[in-house]
Amino acid sequence: MTVTTRGKAAGLRRVPQYLALLAYVVFLAFPLLWLLSTALKTPREMALADPTWIPREPTLANFADAFGEQDLVGAATRSLVVALASSVVTVVISLPAAYAMARYRGLVNRIAIGWVLVSQVFPFILIIIPLFMILRDMELVNTLPGLVVVHVTFTLPFALWMLQGYVRAVPAELEEAAAMDGAGRIRTIIGVVAPLLAPGVVATLLFAFISSWNEFLFALVILQDPDVMTLPLTLVRFTGPEGVARLGPLAAASLMATIPSLIFFAIIQRRLKSGLMAGAVKG
Amino acid sequence: MRMKSALAAAAIVALAAGCGSGGGGDKGGSAAGKPGEPVKLNFLSLAWQKESVAANKQIVDEWNKANPTIQVTYVQGSWDNVNDQLVTQFAGGTAPDVIHNDSPALSGFASDGYLLDLSDKLPAELKSDIPQKSWDTVTFDDGKGKQGVYGVPFLQESQVIIANKKLLDAAGVRIPTPDNPWTWDEFSEAAKKMTKGDKFGVAWPMKSPVNKTLNLALNFGGTFFQTVDGKTTVKVGPEEKQVLQRIHDQLYKDQSADPAALGQGTADPLPAFFNGKFAMLPAGVYLRQQVAEQAPKGFEWVTLPPLKGTTSDQGAVSQTLSVAQDSKHPDEALKFISYFLNPTNQAKLAKGDWLLPTSVKAASDPSMTTKENGWDVATASAKNLVVAPFLKVNGFDEWKSKVATPALQEYFANKISIDDVAKKLVDDGNKVLERYQR
Numbered sequence: 001m002t003v004t005t006r007g008k009a010a011g012l013r014r015v016p017q018y019l020a021l022l023a024y025v026v027f028l029a030f031p032l033l034w035l036l037s038t039a040l041k042t043p044r045e046m047a048l049a050d051p052t053w054i055p056r057e058p059t060l061a062n063f064a065d066a067f068g069e070q071d072l073v074g075a076a077t078r079s080l081v082v083a084l085a086s087s088v089v090t091v092v093i094s095l096p097a098a099y100a101m102a103r104y105r106g107l108v109n110r111i112a113i114g115w116v117l118v119s120q121v122f123p124f125i126l127i128i129i130p131l132f133m134i135l136r137d138m139e140l141v142n143t144l145p146g147l148v149v150v151h152v153t154f155t156l157p158f159a160l161w162m163l164q165g166y167v168r169a170v171p172a173e174l175e176e177a178a179a180m181d182g183a184g185r186i187r188t189i190i191g192v193v194a195p196l197l198a199p200g201v202v203a204t205l206l207f208a209f210i211s212s213w214n215e216f217l218f219a220l221v222i223l224q225d226p227d228v229m230t231l232p233l234t235l236v237r238f239t240g241p242e243g244v245a246r247l248g249p250l251a252a253a254s255l256m257a258t259i260p261s262l263i264f265f266a267i268i269q270r271r272l273k274s275g276l277m278a279g280a281v282k283g
Numbered sequence: 284m285r286m287k288s289a290l291a292a293a294a295i296v297a298l299a300a301g302c303g304s305g306g307g308g309d310k311g312g313s314a315a316g317k318p319g320e321p322v323k324l325n326f327l328s329l330a331w332q333k334e335s336v337a338a339n340k341q342i343v344d345e346w347n348k349a350n351p352t353i354q355v356t357y358v359q360g361s362w363d364n365v366n367d368q369l370v371t372q373f374a375g376g377t378a379p380d381v382i383h384n385d386s387p388a389l390s391g392f393a394s395d396g397y398l399l400d401l402s403d404k405l406p407a408e409l410k411s412d413i414p415q416k417s418w419d420t421v422t423f424d425d426g427k428g429k430q431g432v433y434g435v436p437f438l439q440e441s442q443v444i445i446a447n448k449k450l451l452d453a454a455g456v457r458i459p460t461p462d463n464p465w466t467w468d469e470f471s472e473a474a475k476k477m478t479k480g481d482k483f484g485v486a487w488p489m490k491s492p493v494n495k496t497l498n499l500a501l502n503f504g505g506t507f508f509q510t511v512d513g514k515t516t517v518k519v520g521p522e523e524k525q526v527l528q529r530i531h532d533q534l535y536k537d538q539s540a541d542p543a544a545l546g547q548g549t550a551d552p553l554p555a556f557f558n559g560k561f562a563m564l565p566a567g568v569y570l571r572q573q574v575a576e577q578a579p580k581g582f583e584w585v586t587l588p589p590l591k592g593t594t595s596d597q598g599a600v601s602q603t604l605s606v607a608q609d610s611k612h613p614d615e616a617l618k619f620i621s622y623f624l625n626p627t628n629q630a631k632l633a634k635g636d637w638l639l640p641t642s643v644k645a646a647s648d649p650s651m652t653t654k655e656n657g658w659d660v661a662t663a664s665a666k667n668l669v670v671a672p673f674l675k676v677n678g679f680d681e682w683k684s685k686v687a688t689p690a691l692q693e694y695f696a697n698k699i700s701i702d703d704v705a706k707k708l709v710d711d712g713n714k715v716l717e718r719y720q721r
Contacts (some may be wrong), residue, residue, distance in 0.1 A: 047577035049558040069336060132375045141377060220364055221371040224379070225324070226356070240331045241362035243493060244550055 032258065038251035039063065046247055063256075070234050071226075072253055079213055080260055081230040082144055086151035087208035090159045091201055093152070098163030099189065103172075115156045124154070124217060132221055138242035142224050150222065151212040159204045166200025167193070204266055213261050231257050301570045321354045322612050324619060325379035329362050329602075332572065335635030342628050346619060353615045355381075358477040370631045371449055373397040373607070380610040381619060386420040386436065386600045387674060393433040394426030399606040399613055409435065409621050417641040419670045420601045433605030437566035438625050438638040441589055441597055442499060443657070445574055448583035450477055450562035461663035462586040464595060467502065467529055474539035474563065483561040486544035486552045492691040495565075497673055498599065499526045502592030506672040507708070514720060515676055517712035525592060527694065528701055533695050545695060557582055557675075562563045568661040572637040575656050586657025589664050597664075598671030601641060649691045678719035686711045 033053075038046065039062050040055045064073060101113060131150065132141065140146030170193055178188040216232040223229050235257060238250035314621060330339045336359065343357045358379060360368060365386055372378040373392065382398075392398050412416075421434040451458065454475040459465040465473065474484030491496075497507055505523035508515055513691055533540040541561045543553040550573055556564050557579055564570070589595050604624065606616045622628070626644035633640040633648050639662060639700050645651065651662045673679045687708060694704035 006558075043576045044579060047554050047557060047573075049554040049560070065333065067645055071334065124423060129374050132371050136375050136377065141375070216364075217367070220368050224358065224372070224377065226358055236361040236364065237331060237336075237359050239363060243363075243548060246331070246333070 002068065007224075009046060032255075035251050035258075036276050038247055039255050043248060060250040065246075066238070066249040066253040066256070070253070072231070072234060072256060074227075075229055075231045075234040076257065076260060078144060078228065082147050082151065083209045083212040085148045086155060086212040087205045089148065089152045090155045090208040091163075091204055094156055094159040094163050094204065095197070095201065098160050099167050099193070100258070101160065102164040104165035116160055121156045128175045128217070128221060131218075135222060141222055142228060144228060147219055147222055147230070148212075151208075153207045154218075155211050159208055160265060162204050162207065163197070163200055166197050166203075170196050206236060206265065206268060209264060210261060304704070307639060321352050322614060322615050324353065324355045324381060324610075324616055324652060325358055326355050326381040327358050327360050327365070327379040329360050329365060329382055329383045330632075330636065331359075332361070335632065338500055338628075338631040338635040342623055342631065346622055353612075353619065355619055369397075373609075376609050378609060380607055380612060380616045382605045382607060383602065384434070384605065385602050386434065387679070388666045389421060389433045389603060389605060390675065390677075392605075393423040393431065394468045396426065397608050398433040399466055399608050399610065400425060401435070401606065401617065404613075404617055405432070405435070406617075406621050409624065412626060413437075413641045416669055417601060420599065420674060421603055423675065434601075434605035435620055435624055436601030436603050436641045437629055438602040438633060438636060439599045439641060439668055441599065441661070442495065442565060442670055443568055443661060443664055444563050444565050444587040445556075445570060445657075446585050446587050447556065447559065448585045450482075450559065451585065453477075454562070458585075458648065459587050461588045461660055464591045466591050467526075470590050471529065471533060471537060471539070475537050476638040477562040478537070478539040482559060484539040485533060485540040485563045485565070486541040486556065486561040487534065487554050487565065487695070488544045488547040488549050489692065489695050490546055490548045491688070492695060493672075493687045494673075496530070496691060498527055498597050499590075500673060501596040501598050501669065501672070502526060502590060502594060504593060508672055508676050515716055517682070517709045517716065518719075519708050522561065524701055527691075527704065530624055531695065531697070531701070534695065538695055544695075553577060563587070568639060568664070569637045571656055571661065586660040588660050589667050595667040596669050597667050598673070599668035600674060602638070602670050604638075609721075628669030634672060635662075639668075667686065676716070678716045681710045682715045686715060 037055060040058045041052075042057055042058070042059050042061070045052060046058065059153055077079045101109060135141050135146050135150070138146075140149060171270055174196070177190050178192045183191065190280060204264075214232065216236070219233050223233065235250065235253050238253060239245040293334075310544045311515040326343065328336075328339050329338045338356055343355050347354055358384070365384060369378060369382065369384075369392065372396070378397070383510070389398060397505075418432060418437040418438065421436050422430055424430055425431045452471075454473065454476040456476060457465075457469070460471070470485075471598070477484035495503075500507060500523055503525035505520075505525060507517060507519065507523050509518045510516075530540070534542060534545070544555065544561070549570060552561070552564060553573060555561065556574075557577070568586075571586060578584060589597055604620045606613050606620070610616050624642070626640075626642045626648070629642040629645035630641040630648035630650055633645060640646055640651065644664050646665060650658070652659050673683075676682075687688075688706050690699075690711075693699045694701065699707075
C-alpha cells in the first residue's frame with residue numbers, strides 16, 4: 001500500500017467523524033441561530049404557521065425596541081463588572097484553599113471537604129431571606145459589591161472542588177524535586193504548581209464568570225434601584241405573565257447578552273489546554 | 284506580567300465596589316427625606332407591553348414634573364417573579380412604597396401585615412369612580428378577623444371570543460352583540476357549522492385550564508367553592524359541571540374543537556388561527572393585542588362578546604396598586620396612586636395593556652369604546668365581571684397546581700370522566716383546603 005492510498009483511506013475514515021462533528025456543532029449552534037433569526041423577524045412573521053429560518057422581511061426594529069426601551073448597555077456593563085469581580089475573587093480565595101485541601105490530610109481537612117459538599121445540597125430559596133437580612137445589616141443591599149459577595153459565596157464550594165481536583169493531578173514528585181533543588185514552599189507553589197494549574201484556574205474562572213453572568217434570583221431580591229440592575233433583571237422585563245413574552249425584543253436583547261460571554265470565552269479558551277503534565281515524572 | 288494580572292484583578296474588585304451602589308444601605312423602600320428635600324417614592328410596576336410601559340413612564344414623568352416635593356422612581360419588575368421578590372423585601376423591610384400586583388396575591392400579604400389598609404384613606408373621587416364589585420376583589424381579612432382594602436383595583440380581564448370574520452360570515456351564523464350575546468348552545472351550533480374537513484369551529488388552549496374554566500363556570504352559577512360556618516370546601520355539582528361538559532363535548536362529541544390546541548398556552552394557537560385551521564378562539568381580552576400585531580395582512584377578525592349561560596357573569600381578578608405597610612410616606616404614596624389611576628390615566632393604561640379599566644369614567648373614554656380592534660365589545664363585557672369565587676379561598680393556589688390543573692388536563696384529554704374529575708377536585712381538593720383552615 002502506497003502512502004497516497006493510505007492517506008486516502010484515512011481521509012475516508014474521517015468522513016463520518018467530520019459528519020458527526022458537524023451535526024454536533026449544528027446542534028450546539030441551533031439555539032443561537034434561532035435566536036438570531038427570531039431577532040430579525042417581524043411579529044407577523046413570528047406567527048406564521050410554517051416558521052421560516054431566514055426572515056422574509058428582515059428588520060432591526062426588535063433591536064431598536066430592545067435598546068430604546070431598556071438600558072441594555074448599562075446593565076451589561078454592570079453584569080460584566082460583577083461577573084469579572086466574582087470570578088477573580090472566587091479564584092483568589094479558592095486557589096490556596098484547594099491547595100490545602102488537596103495536599104494536607106487530617107480530620108479538619110475531611111470536615112472542611114464534607115462541609116463544602118453539604119453546602120452544595122442546600123436549596124438557595126431556603127436561605128435567601130436570612131441572607132437578605134445579613135446583607136441589609138451590612139448595608140450591602142442594592143449594591144453591586146453585595147451581589148459579588150453573594151455570587152462568590154455560592155460559587156466557592158464548587159470552585160474549590162474543581163480546583164482541588166486539578167491540584168491533586170499535579171504530581172507531588174514535582175514539588176519534591178523543586179524542594180530538592182532548594183525551592184521553599186511558596187516558591188514551589190508560585191514557580192512550579194501555579195503554572196501547571198493554569199488550565200484549572202481558567203476553567204474555574206469560566207465557571208464562576210458564567211454562573212455570575214446568568215444569575216437571576218439573588219440579583220432580583222438584592223438589587224432594587226434601576227441604576228444597579230444587571231442584565232438578567234433587564235431581560236426579564238420583556239416577559240409577561242404565564243410565560244407570554246415579547247419575543248422579538250427579547251431575542252434581540254438575549255442575543256446581545258450572549259456576546260460578552262462569548263468574547264470572554266474566546267479570549268480565555270487558549271489557556272484551557274490539558275496535557276501540560278504529560279511525561280513530567282517519567283524516566 | 285503577574286503584577287499586571289494582580290493589578291487588573293484589584294481594579295475589577297474596586298470597580299465593582301464603586302460601580303452604581305445605588306442607595307446602598309437604604310433600609311426603607313423610600314428615602315427618609317430631609318427637610319427641604321423631596322420625598323422619594325419607589326414604584327414597582329409590572330407593565331411589560333411596549334405601549335403600557337410607555338404609558339406608565341409618561342404618567343410618572345408628568346407626576347414628577349407637577350410634584351417637585353414628591354418624586355417617584357419607576358422600577359420595572361416582572362409578573363413571573365414579583366412575589367418571590369416581594370416576600371424577601373417585605374421580610375427585610377425594603378419593599379417599594381407603591382406596588383403593582385394582582386388581587387389574588389394581596390390576600391396573603393395582607394394577612395401577614397405587609398400591606399397598608401386603605402379603607403379610610405381613599406379619596407372620595409377615586410372610591411366613587413370604581414364600582415363596589417371591583418373593590419370587592421381587593422377586600423381581604425387582615426389575619427385578625429378585620430376586613431380591609433389592600434389595594435386600588437385598576438385593570439380587569441374578561442373572556443371574549445376572537446373570531447375569523449371570513450369564516451364567521453361564510454357559516455351564515457348570527458353575529459352576537461353585547462346586548463344579545465350567544466348562548467352556549469348557539470356557540471356550540473356555530474362551532475359545528477364552521478367545522479369542515481380538517482378545519483374546526485373553535486380551539487380551546489388548555490395548558491392552564493383552571494382560572495379559565497372557573498371564571499366561565501359562573502355563566503351557569505358554578506362557584507366550585509362553598510363556605511358553611513366559616514369552613515370552605517370544594518363543590519362540583521350540576522352547575523359546576525356545565526362548562527366542563529360543554530367544552531368536552533366540543534372536543535369529543537361534536538368534534539368541533541381542534542384537538543391540537545388542547546395542550547397549548549393561550550397565545551400558542553394564533554399561527555393556526557391565522558392559517559384558518561379553526562374559526563374561533565375563546566381568550567382573555569388582552570390577546571387582541573397579539574392578534575392585531577401578528578395577523579397577516581388582509582386577515583379580518585372580530586371580537587365576540589362573552590357567552591351566556593343562565594347569566595353572562597364571569598369571575599374576575601384585578602390588577603392593583605398597593606402601599607407597603609413599611610412605607611415611610613404612605614400619604615404621599617396614596618396621593619400618587621390617586622393621580623396615577625385617575626380616569627384619563629386609567630384609559631391610557633388600559634389601552635396600553637389591552638385590558639379593561641375599573642374606572643367608570645375611563646370606560647366611557649372614546650379610546651375604550653371605538654369599534655377598532657373590538658374595544659367596544661371588550662369594554663362592554665366589563666359589566667359581566669364579578670369577583671372570582673376562588674379569590675378568597677385560602678389554599679386555592681395549592682388546590683389549583685396540585686389538584687385542579689392535572690385533573691382538568693386529564694379530563695379534557697378524555698382520560699377520565701366528568702364524575703371522576705369531580706371526585707378528584709372535591710376529595711383531593713378538600714384535603715388541601717383543610718390544611719389551610721386548621
